[in-house]
Amino acid sequence: xxxxxxxxxxxxxxxxxxxxxxxxxEQAVRNTMDTEQGYDEDVWKKMxxxxxxxxxxxxxxxxxxxxxxxxxxxxxxxxxRALLCAPYLSTAVLAASAIAEAGTDAAKKEILAGIADGSxxxxxxxVDEGADWGVGDVTMKAxxxxxxxxxxxxxxxxxxxxxxxxxxxxAHAGDGLALFRVDAGAAGLETSALPTLDQTRKLASLSFSGxxxxxxxxxxxxTAAIERSLALTLIGITAEQVGGAQRCLEMSTxxxxxxxxxGRPIGSFQAIKxxxxxxxxxxEFSKSAVYNAGFIAAEGGEGLAEAVxxxxxxxxxxxxxxxxxxxxxxGGMGFTWEHPAHLYFKRAKSSSLLFGGPLQHxxxxxxxxxxx
Amino acid sequence: MSKTMSEDExxxxxxxxxxxxxxxxxxxxxxxGTQFDHGLAWVHFPEGHGxxxxxxxxxxxxxxxxxNNADTFYNDIELNPIGIGMGGPVVLTYASEEWKKRLxxxxxxxxxxxxxxxxxxxxxxxxxxxxSRAVRDGDEWVVNGQKVWTTLAHVSKWxxxxxxxxxxxxxxxxxxxxxLDMESxxxxxRPLYQITGEAEFNEIFLTDVRIPADRMFGTEGDGWxxxxxxxxxxxxxxxxxxxxxxxxxxxxxxxxxNDRDKTNxxxxxxxxxxxxxxxxxxxxxxxxVTSLRAxxxxxxxxxxxxxxxxxxxxxxxxxxxxxxxCLDVLGKESLTFEEGYELRRPAGSPRxxxxxxxxxxxxxxxxxxxxxxxxxxxxxxxxxxxxLPGEPRVDKAVAWKDIPRS
Numbered sequence: 001x002x003x004x005x006x007x008x009x010x011x012x013x014x015x016x017x018x019x020x021x022x023x024x025x026e027q028a029v030r031n032t033m034d035t036e037q038g039y040d041e042d043v044w045k046k047m048x049x050x051x052x053x054x055x056x057x058x059x060x061x062x063x064x065x066x067x068x069x070x071x072x073x074x075x076x077x078x079x080x081r082a083l084l085c086a087p088y089l090s091t092a093v094l095a096a097s098a099i100a101e102a103g104t105d106a107a108k109k110e111i112l113a114g115i116a117d118g119s120x121x122x123x124x125x126x127v128d129e130g131a132d133w134g135v136g137d138v139t140m141k142a143x144x145x146x147x148x149x150x151x152x153x154x155x156x157x158x159x160x161x162x163x164x165x166x167x168x169x170x171a172h173a174g175d176g177l178a179l180f181r182v183d184a185g186a187a188g189l190e191t192s193a194l195p196t197l198d199q200t201r202k203l204a205s206l207s208f209s210g211x212x213x214x215x216x217x218x219x220x221x222x223t224a225a226i227e228r229s230l231a232l233t234l235i236g237i238t239a240e241q242v243g244g245a246q247r248c249l250e251m252s253t254x255x256x257x258x259x260x261x262x263g264r265p266i267g268s269f270q271a272i273k274x275x276x277x278x279x280x281x282x283x284e285f286s287k288s289a290v291y292n293a294g295f296i297a298a299e300g301g302e303g304l305a306e307a308v309x310x311x312x313x314x315x316x317x318x319x320x321x322x323x324x325x326x327x328x329x330x331g332g333m334g335f336t337w338e339h340p341a342h343l344y345f346k347r348a349k350s351s352s353l354l355f356g357g358p359l360q361h362x363x364x365x366x367x368x369x370x371x372x
Numbered sequence: 373m374s375k376t377m378s379e380d381e382x383x384x385x386x387x388x389x390x391x392x393x394x395x396x397x398x399x400x401x402x403x404x405g406t407q408f409d410h411g412l413a414w415v416h417f418p419e420g421h422g423x424x425x426x427x428x429x430x431x432x433x434x435x436x437x438x439x440n441n442a443d444t445f446y447n448d449i450e451l452n453p454i455g456i457g458m459g460g461p462v463v464l465t466y467a468s469e470e471w472k473k474r475l476x477x478x479x480x481x482x483x484x485x486x487x488x489x490x491x492x493x494x495x496x497x498x499x500x501x502x503x504s505r506a507v508r509d510g511d512e513w514v515v516n517g518q519k520v521w522t523t524l525a526h527v528s529k530w531x532x533x534x535x536x537x538x539x540x541x542x543x544x545x546x547x548x549x550x551x552l553d554m555e556s557x558x559x560x561x562r563p564l565y566q567i568t569g570e571a572e573f574n575e576i577f578l579t580d581v582r583i584p585a586d587r588m589f590g591t592e593g594d595g596w597x598x599x600x601x602x603x604x605x606x607x608x609x610x611x612x613x614x615x616x617x618x619x620x621x622x623x624x625x626x627x628x629x630n631d632r633d634k635t636n637x638x639x640x641x642x643x644x645x646x647x648x649x650x651x652x653x654x655x656x657x658x659x660x661v662t663s664l665r666a667x668x669x670x671x672x673x674x675x676x677x678x679x680x681x682x683x684x685x686x687x688x689x690x691x692x693x694x695x696x697x698c699l700d701v702l703g704k705e706s707l708t709f710e711e712g713y714e715l716r717r718p719a720g721s722p723r724x725x726x727x728x729x730x731x732x733x734x735x736x737x738x739x740x741x742x743x744x745x746x747x748x749x750x751x752x753x754x755x756x757x758x759x760l761p762g763e764p765r766v767d768k769a770v771a772w773k774d775i776p777r778s
Binding site: 002003004249253256257264267268269270272273274276277278280281284285287288289292310313314359362363365366370371 | 626629630646647649650651653654655657658659661662664665668669678679682685686747749750751753754755757758759760761762763764
């Protein structure tokens with residue numbers, strides 16, 4: 001397996017970067033993060049219609065581009081770099097892959113085209129209130145009512161759960177874990193946006209009471225299928241982390257060249273220079289971790305779960321360290337509201353904990369590779 | 373200018389070499405000598421000097437072809453690393469035709485081992501500040517001074533010596549580069565014992581050593597440039613990690629961990645230590661993947677990115693922590709050091725994982741010093757990769773003799 005990007009990948013990266021430079025600059029991020037909705041409808045529409053981004057991994061027969069993990073990783077690295085505020089990870093990665101992995105043909109037909117053309121915002125409601133991130137931690141049970149179902153209970157930390165039109169709820173059916181579709185506005189559904197540490201990524205808690213739900217997964221237990229979808233989502237999150245960390249490195253390096261104290265650029269002091277050099281090493285290692293996982297996923301190779309655990313553990317810590325060091329290198333300026341360093345710092349900690357933190361992923365990895 | 377040759381033709385030429393001299397049938401010197409004569413020693417060297425004037429990446433084809441067709445592989449980069457890895461390129465670039473003819477073949481066959489005499493007690497990271505002196509006397513130079521950390525000097529025929537020929541100019545400008553016959557009178561090689569008790573390296577005392585003037589590589593005062601050529605070839609040889617999963621220090625760590633004494637440890641202590649082991653597993657894997665990425669970039673002919681520069685620094689630091697963690701995993705057992713500290717040359721005898729961990733715990737402290745300290749590597753990453761400004765230099769425009777020295 002060669003971990004290297006071809007010319008099409010590079011072109012995709014350039015195109016997405018140009019678009020985000022234009023439509024998701026710092027001011028746009030600040031304006032959008034301040035809204036409860038958390039995304040700009042015009043930008044969302046153009047992402048789908050001009051760029052085809054929402055349909056990136058949606059199969060061509062359902063109106064998407066039918067691309068894979070490598071392209072998804074390239075796009076999310078750029079989005080993480082720009083701190084794009086949009087329900088992209090939830091809709092185009094998490095929900096799209098959950099349907100692709102676990103959905104029936106009918107469900108694919110009904111939902112995926114809307115995701116690809118930007119008209120549907122979708123998400124997956126995984127975490128039960130008070131429970132952890134694992135698929136195995138879900139205890140919510142769907143109640144069968146003839147051939148239809150109802151849901152009662154609470155899900156929390158749902159990405160964009162307050163703006164999604166289509167919510168895919170992970171709950172137990174009689175024959176194992178299944179995926180249920182609940183539409184926004186359904187009877188007995190209450191959504192409330194959470195006040196998030198990271199304002200650029202919106203989360204919601206959802207309450208269901210006797211809410212009608214349509215089972216959209218095929219018969220049988222879908223644990224493995226949902227885990228595959230989560231693995232892809234984790235590659236997406238870690239790609240965002242790489243993009244964010246790379247941006248922190250660039251900001252820090254740039255500032256270290258320009259800021260003069262004691263009559264010389266602070267980057268000429270080894271205390272600053274070496275911090276930047278260590279950041280460079282950890283950014284390169286982060287790229288290795290994510291690209292390794294992304295290429296394994298794309299080529300269907302062995303060791304995907306291990307690669308994802310490594311990436312989530314390493315990239316989370318590397319991004320958080322880079323963001324913290326970026327504040328430190330910028331001195332007082334880095335602590336101000338006006339400077340973007342805090343946006344990356346908050347994103348770094350929240351994305352580190354999303355879908356399991358470094359410790360949890362290392363514990364899983366240790367179990368998988370036989371560090372007993 | 374590199375010539376082009378198809379991979380098939382290169383394979384055929386290697387087959388012709390194997391037909392004439394096969395590693396399973398002839399000794400090392402005969403085989404390697406024949407390989408040299410066929411131009412398959414360094415394919416990127418010119419014809420007549422062990423090469424065919426091709427691009428360096430084609431050497432892998434020759435090596436693979438030999439490996440695939442013989443049980444014996446004379447991997448003599450281990451026997452003569454300084455010569456083959458660094459001496460070869462320097463000789464090719466700076467030596468006269470006559471000296472190329474004289475030096476390259478026995479270097480490749482390992483009949484003549486090489487060493488490099490750069491570092492001095494007063495000049496480590498700041499090697500350009502070195503103090504040994506060469507004074508011209510007729511057709512000869514007379515050298516006095518002391519060198520340290522000289523690998524293989526005790527078995528070497530040739531030394532690459534950098535010494536000061538002019539103390540009245542700034543430090544980089546007063547150095548010259550010599551080919552030193554290590555059998556010359558006045559060359560005293562002594563073992564330099566390190567914290568393991570072993571002497572992998574030497575210190576060398578040079579007392580009125582006479583070198584013929586035509587053994588200078590480059591011109592007088594040009595020694596720093598020649599030394600840079602040598603060192604550039606050194607750093608690419610270090611760093612990058614083990615090419616295989618389940619190899620290297622982490623494999624030993626995981627072996628010791630899974631083999632640990634589980635009595636007398638609390639669940640909490642066990643969980644913390646397990647997390648440390650797992651972190652090192654990850655870093656070691658990422659070291660491997662980073663080096664694969666660098667190689668993939670090289671293969672596509674792309675410009676080497678930062679992924680190619682971070683290996684040396686990362687590897688040194690990861691290895692030190694890995695071996696240190698091994699001792700923490702062993703716990704009380706690490707209080708003893710069975711192989712002892714008898715001052716000696718390395719014997720190369722095999723070690724059990726426990727013995728290896730204890731030995732490497734000590735040996736690995738040099739990883740972040742040899743071949744460029746981690747501090748120097750961070751300066752290089754900061755300045756050359758990230759483009760940060762250098763430190764103000766107080767010694768750059770000053771005559772060497774006027775620079776303060778400890």
